Amino acid sequence: MSFGDPGRDGAARTTARDGFSHGAVWSAAVWRKTWGDQRLLVLALAALWAAFPWLYLWLSAQIAMPAFQNVLLQVIPEDWQKLSGVPFSEVATYAGRVALAFVDPVVVLTATVWGITRGSDAVSGQLERGTMEMVLAAPIRRTAVFATQALATTAAAALLVVVLLASVWSAVALGPWAGKVEPWRFVPAAANVFGLMVCMGGIAACVSAVDSHRWRTVGIMCGFYVAAILAKLVGRLSGMLGWVGYLSVLNAYEPQRLVGGGPEAWRLLAWYDGVLLGIGLAAYVVGAVIFSRRDLPAPL
Amino acid sequence: MIVRTTELTKRYGGFCALDGCSLDVRAGEIFGLLGPNGAGKTTLLRLLLGYLAPTSGTATVAGFDCATESLEVRGRTAYLPGEARLFRRMDGHAVIAFFADLRRECRRDGAVRVADRLGLDCSRQVARMSTGMRQKLALAVVLATEVPLVILDEPTANLDPTARSAVLDLVREARAAGRTVIFSSHVLSEVEETCDRVAILRGGRVVHGQSIEELRRGHRIYAQLADAFPGVPAEFAGRLTATAVADGRIVMETDEPLAPLLGWLATLALAEIRVEPVGLQAVYDRFHPPAARSA
Numbered sequence: 001m002s003f004g005d006p007g008r009d010g011a012a013r014t015t016a017r018d019g020f021s022h023g024a025v026w027s028a029a030v031w032r033k034t035w036g037d038q039r040l041l042v043l044a045l046a047a048l049w050a051a052f053p054w055l056y057l058w059l060s061a062q063i064a065m066p067a068f069q070n071v072l073l074q075v076i077p078e079d080w081q082k083l084s085g086v087p088f089s090e091v092a093t094y095a096g097r098v099a100l101a102f103v104d105p106v107v108v109l110t111a112t113v114w115g116i117t118r119g120s121d122a123v124s125g126q127l128e129r130g131t132m133e134m135v136l137a138a139p140i141r142r143t144a145v146f147a148t149q150a151l152a153t154t155a156a157a158a159l160l161v162v163v164l165l166a167s168v169w170s171a172v173a174l175g176p177w178a179g180k181v182e183p184w185r186f187v188p189a190a191a192n193v194f195g196l197m198v199c200m201g202g203i204a205a206c207v208s209a210v211d212s213h214r215w216r217t218v219g220i221m222c223g224f225y226v227a228a229i230l231a232k233l234v235g236r237l238s239g240m241l242g243w244v245g246y247l248s249v250l251n252a253y254e255p256q257r258l259v260g261g262g263p264e265a266w267r268l269l270a271w272y273d274g275v276l277l278g279i280g281l282a283a284y285v286v287g288a289v290i291f292s293r294r295d296l297p298a299p300l
Numbered sequence: 301m302i303v304r305t306t307e308l309t310k311r312y313g314g315f316c317a318l319d320g321c322s323l324d325v326r327a328g329e330i331f332g333l334l335g336p337n338g339a340g341k342t343t344l345l346r347l348l349l350g351y352l353a354p355t356s357g358t359a360t361v362a363g364f365d366c367a368t369e370s371l372e373v374r375g376r377t378a379y380l381p382g383e384a385r386l387f388r389r390m391d392g393h394a395v396i397a398f399f400a401d402l403r404r405e406c407r408r409d410g411a412v413r414v415a416d417r418l419g420l421d422c423s424r425q426v427a428r429m430s431t432g433m434r435q436k437l438a439l440a441v442v443l444a445t446e447v448p449l450v451i452l453d454e455p456t457a458n459l460d461p462t463a464r465s466a467v468l469d470l471v472r473e474a475r476a477a478g479r480t481v482i483f484s485s486h487v488l489s490e491v492e493e494t495c496d497r498v499a500i501l502r503g504g505r506v507v508h509g510q511s512i513e514e515l516r517r518g519h520r521i522y523a524q525l526a527d528a529f530p531g532v533p534a535e536f537a538g539r540l541t542a543t544a545v546a547d548g549r550i551v552m553e554t555d556e557p558l559a560p561l562l563g564w565l566a567t568l569a570l571a572e573i574r575v576e577p578v579g580l581q582a583v584y585d586r587f588h589p590p591a592a593r594s595a
Contacts, residue, residue: 029401036389130385134438137349138403139375296351298342299385 027140027148034152038118042156045110049164053171056101061176068092082236086257094181095259098172102189102255107164111197114160116221118153119204122146123291124211130299142292150205150284157197165190182261188269189255195276196253200225202280203249206287212297252276302327302449302480303348308357310343310504317343319504320357325482325497327448330475332495332512333484334580336588339501341484342382345451348482349379361449378405378445382453382484384438392422392429392437399441410444414470418463432458443470450474451482456490468494492580500587507587514555518578521552521561527569536561553578 069092081088090096101107123146126132135145168190169183204221211217228248235245245251252275258265303325310318318340325331333341346352347359350370358365364372386395392415400408415422418436426434435458442450452471456464471481471494485491491498492512500508525548532540532552540561542552548571554561558575565573 027402029398032401033387033398037387129388130381130383131387133381134379134384134386134399134441135402136351137374137377137379137381138399138406139371140402141371293353295353296346298346298382 025141025144025147026151027144030135030140030145030148031152034149035156037121038153038156041114041117042160045114045160046163048106048110049160050167052104052106053101053164053167054175056104056106057098057171057175057177060097060100065092065094068097083233084256090260091256094177095185095261096256098168098177098181098186099189099256099259101168102186102193107193108196108253111193112200112225114157115197115200115202116204116218116225118156119201119206120208120214120217120221122149122153122205122208122287124208124217125214127212127296127299128214132296133299136296143288146205146209146284146288146291150202150288153201153205154198157194157201161190161194161197164193185259185261185265188258188265191269192253192255192258192272192276195273195280196250198280199249199252199276199283200280202283202287206283206290209287209291209294249276249279301325303331303359303361303482305344305347305359306357308344308347308359309355310340310347310352311355316504318347321501321504321506322357323499323506323509325480327480328475328478329496330471330481330483330494332491332498333482333501334486334488334491334498334584335501336486340504341501342453343504344501345379345453345482345484348451349374349377375405376447377449377451378442378447379451380438380442380453380455382457384435386426386434386437388427389425391425392420395426395437396422396441396444399445403445405447406441406445408444410446411440414443415440417466417470419466432460432463435459436463439467439470443474447479449480449482453484454486455483456485456487464490488580488584498580500584502587508583510583512580515578515580515583517557518553518555518583519558520576520578520582521550521554521565522572522574522576523550523552523565523568523570524548524572525550525569526571530568533564536564 072088072092076088078088084091086096091100123132126135136142165187168186172178172181172183172186200221203224204217207220207224208214208217211220228250231244231248232250234241235243235248235251238244252272254268254272258269258272301324303323305324306322308318308321309316321340321344333344335341343352347354348361348366350366350373353367358367360366361373362376364376366373387398390398393412396408396411396415399406400411412422415437418440420433420436420440422437424433426437429437435455439455442452450471455471456467459467468490471483474481475496483491483495492515495512497509497511498515499506527548529542529544529548529550532542536554536556539556540552540554542550544550555578
């Protein structure tokens with residue numbers, strides 16, 4: 001290779017070849033690296049989400065339906081229905097009881113942790129570790145690095161949700177309540193989990209794009225999540241401050257309302273996931289723009 | 301010129317990290333950047349790579365603007381950061397494969413060859429490598445990237461003497477292959493040994509630029525005179541500076557060839573004489589005096 005005439009006048013502009021394309025919006029190398037980075041987390045969550053529905057249904061089946069209905073409909077004050085988001089009469093069904101698995105902390109927190117963990121690594125994590133330096137020394141757009149990571153994270157989220165759905169499906173079809181409820185009813189609820197993962201991942205990636213310290217990004221996202229929970233609770237419990245609930249992204253995470261079956265469940269899902277995926281996508285776009293324009297400080 | 305900066309400035313609020321930096325780097329030379337920590341060397345390099353947007357001024361690499369055509373610039377540049385940090389979960393071979401996949405200019409076989417020359421075991425996981433080993437791995441990736449401009453920010457930091465010497469050889473080989481190298485370092489001896497030209501930065505400004513060839517012509521003459529110093533003859537005026545120290549001791553400095561001076565020196569009533577090359581250290585000390593450094 002000759003280095004004698006390397007410049008603008010030498011017309012040595014780079015061109016796409018063998019999958020390399022300077023300025024492309026995608027990088028196969030970054031895609032593979034991101035999968036390598038998230039491999040252990042994906043495996044751990046897949047194992048958890050594969051096992052959890054079986055365990056949850058087995059534990060739930062230890063309480064007979066009449067006893068469960070008695071506690072829910074007779075003992076718990078009716079006002080507490082506000083917290084569940086659906087009437088207790090709907091919860092006190094087989095489908096309603098399975099649906100509670102989707103609002104169990106094991107699912108909600110791990111979905112949120114997934115989003116925060118992967119999103120926070122997008123920029124601030126790699127800036128803090130110093131590994132972004134040599135990657136961006138290559139002729140690759142910052143937006144390509146960001147978008148490729150976002151796609152790998154989203155693809156992994158989809159994979160995890162498929163594992164969760166497959167586990168719920170098999171547990172419902174083959175577990176203690178086999179034949180008592182149709183497994184396909186839980187497809188919209190699983191899709192809602194996917195919406196939550198994309199939303200949290202996008203917001204975390206956006207914060208990460210502004211930040212240079214991962215711990216701070218994680219802290220901000222934890223604060224955001226707690227605020228979202230509080231806003232949702234305030235919106236649910238207070239008539240006067242009902243509007244506050246609409247400020248929370250978690251207001252669009254209602255898998256327990258999506259197990260009724262029929263077109264209503266899909267209509268609600270379109271609305272909820274429209275909000276969650278829309279916010280997630282918008283956050284990714286804003287994050288990409290910020291990342292492409294910001295100064296990159298030297299790692300400390 | 302492969303690199304040209306014009307009044308390049310970077311401010312962070314009230315702090316000026318680089319202040320009106322203008323310099324040219326010629327194609328095919330090894331250009332040394334010197335200065336203490338905080339002098340602006342790394343800021344300058346990061347501006348060249350488009351990591352930072354300049355507050356004012358311009359920088360170009362191969363005619364492409366570093367701020368607006370960064371992709372074109374980076375397509376012609378390989379960069380070794382001051383403290384190269386690589387992916388801890390990968391082993392050396394995987395790191396090399398990653399960068400070879402990331403950009404076509406990075407040659408996997410070339411990187412393995414460089415790693416071998418530096419005595420690096422690429423089968424080891426990065427997390428289990430010492431700082432020096434990680435530096436060698438990063439150097440292997442950077443030096444195996446076939447681009448016209450190589451930017452090395454303190455490439456020999458953390459290296460043992462053998463590897464240090466191998467790196468300097470590799471830098472010279474890069475120049476022999478027609479590549480340009482910008483070389484930032486705190487080790488003046490290796491800069492003097494390797495570079496063709498140097499620039500010294502202080503407080504974000506370029507305060508001195510000189511070719512090493514010019515530097516090698518420079519000498520300092522310490523003389524003890526038995527008689528009074530007659531002064532510098534008119535024929536050497538402007539080319540020789542003389543400073544009387546005390547008790548007939550004179551220190552003279554010149555950047556010109558020494559031979560014409562020797563005849564005149566022989567006419568002086570010399571009790572003692574010592575001639576030394578000025579060296580980069582002495583030039584550096586003019587702008588960063590040892591007292592100021594230790595203060």
